Amino acid sequence: MWLWRSSKKRSFAVSLAKYVADISNKFTSERGAVTVCLSGGSLISNLRKLLEPPYVDSIEWSKWHVFWLDERVVPKTHEDSNYKLAYDGLLSKVPVPSCNVYAINDTLSAEGAADDYETRLRQLVKNGIIASSSVTGFPKFDLMLLGMGPDGHVASLFPGHPLVKENKRWVTFIKDSPKPPPERITFTFPVINSTAYAALVVTGAAESVAVHSALRGTQNSPKLPVAMVSPEGELKWFLDRDAASKL
Numbered sequence: 372m373w374l375w376r377s378s379k380k381r382s383f384a385v386s387l388a389k390y391v392a393d394i395s396n397k398f399t400s401e402r403g404a405v406t407v408c409l410s411g412g413s414l415i416s417n418l419r420k421l422l423e424p425p426y427v428d429s430i431e432w433s434k435w436h437v438f439w440l441d442e443r444v445v446p447k448t449h450e451d452s453n454y455k456l457a458y459d460g461l462l463s464k465v466p467v468p469s470c471n472v473y474a475i476n477d478t479l480s481a482e483g484a485a486d487d488y489e490t491r492l493r494q495l496v497k498n499g500i501i502a503s504s505s506v507t508g509f510p511k512f513d514l515m516l517l518g519m520g521p522d523g524h525v526a527s528l529f530p531g532h533p534l535v536k537e538n539k540r541w542v543t544f545i546k547d548s549p550k551p552p553p554e555r556i557t558f559t560f561p562v563i564n565s566t567a568y569a570a571l572v573v574t575g576a577a578e579s580v581a582v583h584s585a586l587r588g589t590q591n592s593p594k595l596p597v598a599m600v601s602p603e604g605e606l607k608w609f610l611d612r613d614a615a616s617k618l
């Protein structure tokens with residue numbers, strides 16, 4: 372595990388952009404594609420430096436395949452949509468082919484959208500776009516960019532919710548999310564923990580208690596979802612000064 376903490380907002384976003392660009396370049400040169408999973412929340416604005424030189428020019432955007440770790444079950448045009456957030460803030464500004472952007476089917480119910488997303492992922496594993504973990508048999512994405520909520524949730528896996536224990540499905544759904552809106556789909560922990568690279572990108576003082584619990588907690592501390600992120604590959608934390616203030 373690797374931890375990056377910042378005292379300046381600017382260098383935080385630059386370090387994150389460099390990390391994403393380096394991983395992108397590694398996979399696009401090694402296998403001609405990179406699979407990148409996004410979250411909602413503050414992540415997209417934290418990726419803002421990707422839109423500036425040298426990163427914007429060094430990344431082979433045409434080889435990006437973009438997925439969502441979790442998505443709210445709302446139309447793609449809705450203000451709550453994680454797709455819309457990423458499209459407006461990042462994807463509309465870089466040349467990722469639209470056929471490589473895997474949004475949920477927003478005409479389906481939560482259950483239907485989760486089933487449909489999993490089916491599409493299975494097809495992409497068959498086609499070799501998404502790698503497969505020889506250790507777990509679950510899909511092995513190249514890079515997952517995770518946010519974390521003040522309660523320690525990641526993706527739409529919330530503390531104390533039975534979904535944190537799901538160990539068969541790749542994608543599942545929740546209809547009682549404590550963070551609105553209530554209906555979402557989410558990757559499960561076996562998928563998150565099969566990834567090659569994972570970054571936990573956390574900003575803000577409200578998150579500092581959960582950051583402390585995950586990184587410095589004792590055996591008696593409650594096991595937050597964020598503390599269950601334990602990828603097959605490499606995990607890096609990117610913390611701004613406020614999020615790291617209790618460490």
Ligand SMILES: O=C(O)[C@H](O)[C@@H](O)[C@H](O)[C@H](O)COP(=O)(O)O
Nearest residue numbers: 410411412413414518519520526
């Ligand atoms: O759809 C969502 O709600 C997000 O994907 C969610 O899991 C997010 O990553 C965290 O809640 C952190 O959000 P902030 O970065 O805004 O704290």
